[in-house]
Amino acid sequence: MSTNSDPSHNAPFRRPRLPVVALLLWALFVFAVPRFAQPLNVADVFAFPLGFFMAAQGSLIALLVIAILSARRQGRIDAAGAEDQ
Amino acid sequence: MAPEQTRGEVGSRLTSFLWTFACGAAAGLLILFLLQQAGLAAPWVDLGFLALGFAAAVVVAVLARRLGPGPWQVPAVFRGLALATDTISAPFFLGLTGAVFTWGHDGLAFALGLGAGYLLLQLVIAPVLPRMGAGSLPEFFALRYGGRAPRWLAMLIVALSMATLLVAQLMAAGLVAARLLELQFGGAIAIAGVALFATFALRGLAKTVSVRAILFPMMLVAFLAPVIQLSAEWYGLPVPQLAYANALWQIQGLEETLLEQDLADPAVLKPMLTAFLSLNPLNVFGLVLGLAVGMASLPHVLSRHVMIPSVRAARWSAVWALAFAALFLSAAPALAAYAKLALLKLIAGHTALADLPAWIFTYGSLGLLEICGRAATDVAAVVHACAAVPGAGSILRLQDMTLQPDMIALAAPEITGLGQTMFGFLAAAGLAAALVTADGPLFAIVGALCPRPDPQKTAARWARFAPYGIGGAAVLIAGLVAATRPAAMLTVATWAFTLAACGLFPALLAGLWWRRANAPGAAAAMIAGLAVSLFYLLGTRYFAVAFFETWQALSSAGQTARETFAELKQTWMAAVPGPGKNAAWMALDAHAQTIANWWGIKNLATALLALPAGVVTVMAVSLLTPKGQSSQP
Numbered sequence: 139m140s141t142n143s144d145p146s147h148n149a150p151f152r153r154p155r156l157p158v159v160a161l162l163l164w165a166l167f168v169f170a171v172p173r174f175a176q177p178l179n180v181a182d183v184f185a186f187p188l189g190f191f192m193a194a195q196g197s198l199i200a201l202l203v204i205a206i207l208s209a210r211r212q213g214r215i216d217a218a219g220a221e222d223q
Numbered sequence: 224m225a226p227e228q229t230r231g232e233v234g235s236r237l238t239s240f241l242w243t244f245a246c247g248a249a250a251g252l253l254i255l256f257l258l259q260q261a262g263l264a265a266p267w268v269d270l271g272f273l274a275l276g277f278a279a280a281v282v283v284a285v286l287a288r289r290l291g292p293g294p295w296q297v298p299a300v301f302r303g304l305a306l307a308t309d310t311i312s313a314p315f316f317l318g319l320t321g322a323v324f325t326w327g328h329d330g331l332a333f334a335l336g337l338g339a340g341y342l343l344l345q346l347v348i349a350p351v352l353p354r355m356g357a358g359s360l361p362e363f364f365a366l367r368y369g370g371r372a373p374r375w376l377a378m379l380i381v382a383l384s385m386a387t388l389l390v391a392q393l394m395a396a397g398l399v400a401a402r403l404l405e406l407q408f409g410g411a412i413a414i415a416g417v418a419l420f421a422t423f424a425l426r427g428l429a430k431t432v433s434v435r436a437i438l439f440p441m442m443l444v445a446f447l448a449p450v451i452q453l454s455a456e457w458y459g460l461p462v463p464q465l466a467y468a469n470a471l472w473q474i475q476g477l478e479e480t481l482l483e484q485d486l487a488d489p490a491v492l493k494p495m496l497t498a499f500l501s502l503n504p505l506n507v508f509g510l511v512l513g514l515a516v517g518m519a520s521l522p523h524v525l526s527r528h529v530m531i532p533s534v535r536a537a538r539w540s541a542v543w544a545l546a547f548a549a550l551f552l553s554a555a556p557a558l559a560a561y562a563k564l565a566l567l568k569l570i571a572g573h574t575a576l577a578d579l580p581a582w583i584f585t586y587g588s589l590g591l592l593e594i595c596g597r598a599a600t601d602v603a604a605v606v607h608a609c610a611a612v613p614g615a616g617s618i619l620r621l622q623d624m625t626l627q628p629d630m631i632a633l634a635a636p637e638i639t640g641l642g643q644t645m646f647g648f649l650a651a652a653g654l655a656a657a658l659v660t661a662d663g664p665l666f667a668i669v670g671a672l673c674p675r676p677d678p679q680k681t682a683a684r685w686a687r688f689a690p691y692g693i694g695g696a697a698v699l700i701a702g703l704v705a706a707t708r709p710a711a712m713l714t715v716a717t718w719a720f721t722l723a724a725c726g727l728f729p730a731l732l733a734g735l736w737w738r739r740a741n742a743p744g745a746a747a748a749m750i751a752g753l754a755v756s757l758f759y760l761l762g763t764r765y766f767a768v769a770f771f772e773t774w775q776a777l778s779s780a781g782q783t784a785r786e787t788f789a790e791l792k793q794t795w796m797a798a799v800p801g802p803g804k805n806a807a808w809m810a811l812d813a814h815a816q817t818i819a820n821w822w823g824i825k826n827l828a829t830a831l832l833a834l835p836a837g838v839v840t841v842m843a844v845s846l847l848t849p850k851g852q853s854s855q856p
Contacts, residue, residue: 154350154351154534156346156347156736157346157350160342160346161346161347164339164342164343164346168335168338168339168511168515169508169511169512172331172332172335172498172507172511173504173507173508175328175498175499176497176498176499179496179498184465184468185465185468185469185472186468186471187471187496189328189498190328190331190471190496190498193328193331193332193335193498194331194334194553194556195464195549195553197335197338198334198335198338198545198549198552198553199549201338201339201341201342201545201549202542202545202546202549204342205341205342205345205541205542205545206542208345208346209345209538209539209541209542212350212538213535213538216534216535
């Protein structure tokens with residue numbers, strides 16, 4: 139079983155909200171950018187064709203940046219919520 | 224042992240485990256290297272690497288037992304490493320390189336799908352699921368929706384998807400064992416299954432997961448060492464993620480050379496840098512979606528890595544896991560490019576069939592490599608087979624070779640001319656990964672099918688052994704399926720992700736974020752998602768002929784493919800019962816598998832069909848039935 143006590147006991151509980159912006163950015167790098175790999179391949183970055191680079195590593199880097207920024211932002215929101223109570 | 228250890232204590236114990244493990248692995252590697260240098264015969268050294276891999280898995284199991292049952296505060300880095308080990312797991316560790324090698328640019332979709340999965344887990348699941356106080360997915364469904372149906376359906380889907388994942392893990396372990404012992408696949412699977420069950424039994428049923436964190440550095444080192452060495456040797460830049468750009472351009476040049484010199488058939492050669500030659504954009508979309516959503520609904524990942532810690536810890540372990548996994552995911556295409564470059568150079572060098580390198584026959588004997596349509600077991604077999612193929616002379620051509628994607632990562636050190644130590648360490652790490660991470664699906668199956676013993680009562684003797692019985696049965700069934708080699712192990716793993724995604728995710732998502740979702744909606748969504756995905760996966764793989772005939776109108780097959788189907792069908796109908804008829808059926812079925820589809824959607828992209836079905840069902844049924852009582856987060 140989990141260490142967390144039953145959530146209903148934690149009186150006024152602030153319901154988290156979906157991180158919509160982060161999810162949109164997620165969809166952009168995961169679905170939109172790879173879709174246009176072929177036209178992107180015209181450009182080069184670090185000697186890679188851009189479309190290949192994005193699918194192989196660029197999108198992963200972008201995902202990691204989104205992950206870090208979003209986790210820090212959510213942490214701040216949680217902290218602010220805890221102070222309110 | 225104190226029941227509650229602080230974050231610092233657990234952290235320092237895990238750090239010391241990590242160092243002990245790393246020193247042990249390095250010592251084993253050094254001994255094997257020295258033995259090899261001293262002239263020990265190659266099969267014995269291979270056996271040593273097999274022992275090293277098995278020992279690594281055993282050490283992880285023993286340390287997990289020593290750390291004892293949780294839960295404690297584990298530092299986020301270790302949580303992330305453990306999550307990365309569990310999700311990359313053996314089929315992806317040993318299969319991703321082959322995907323990029325075989326499908327070129329489109330193979331990158333697998334890496335992208337996994338990477339996307341960590342972020343989806345962090346953004347959508349981690350903020351709410353830890354607050355629910357559930358210990359496993361079936362428990363979550365029972366808590367959130369009440370009633371029996373959602374819980375029972377969740378158990379069923381967990382068992383099905385995790386059994387599929389277990390098949391992929393066993394295929395990976397069997398592949399390594401087959402290669403190192405030079406055994407046939409069936410026997411190797413049996414050995415792998417026994418080893419897997421042994422580590423499972425040794426580890427016990429405690430929910431300790433953080434110890435597997437110590438395995439991921441070994442996997443990373445074993446994978447990165449050959450890639451870094453090749454990058455440094457070939458391009459003077461020991462950063463594979465940058466250096467392999469050179470290899471890509473060389474590959475492009477060689478591809479043109481091969482076409483000019485008539486060493487490659489334009490119909491077979493798919494330029495590595497060109498997108499959407501193997502999978503069209505729709506299929507890439509569906510594959511990435513299925514893997515990403517699948518990772519966010521994998522039962523063992525959720526119960527071990529998301530449900531136990533706090534919201535904050537769950538979030539940061541996903542971030543760390545993505546960071547560590549990205550190191551591997553971005554290096555796998557580099558190894559694929561190096562292997563491809565070495566192979567194309569071999570063909571461009573007008574290599575005679577009599578002078579083929581030894582690795583071709585090693586993998587030919589395992590049934591993973593064919594030349595001119597026959598397993599390349601030795602020179603005579605290859606020459607004999609190619610004599611029967613019109614146009615094939617005494618020179619190796621690209622279109623005459625068929626390499627199974629499964630073999631590429633393991634074979635890459637040999638294809639590129641690296642030493643036995645590099646290969647052996649990679650194989651050992653792959654085996655350890657398979658044995659350690661297979662317990663994820665195994666525990667999920669046991670947890671779903673085995674009633675939790677009541678701590679108040681002293682359990683009956685059979686109840687204590689029931690988990691092992693169920694685990695053994697699961698390994699046995701998965702082993703029997705794995706021995707038939709249903710598809711590339713990466714494909715099988717993708718099917719498992721797809722089943723978990725389509726069956727569980729719509730109801731999970733609605734349960735976490737939509738108050739109105741109720742038990743009938745969740746149950747209907749699970750039935751719909753599971754039914755559509757199972758129907759499509761099984762239909763296109765195992766009942767391809769019937770599937771194509773029933774849904775001809777929806778298939779994307781062209782005129783020629785339809786005519787070929789009709790001809791093959793005629794041949795099969797006309798053949799007299801016996802081996803001839805069986806062969807005709809095999810040909811018909813193989814062809815049908817390429818054209819049995821709806822709108823050109825391959826079974827790798829099943830999520831495209833089943834996920835919307837689940838989402839629409841949960842919304843429609845929830846709104847049409849009365850509001851349920853639910854314990855909302």
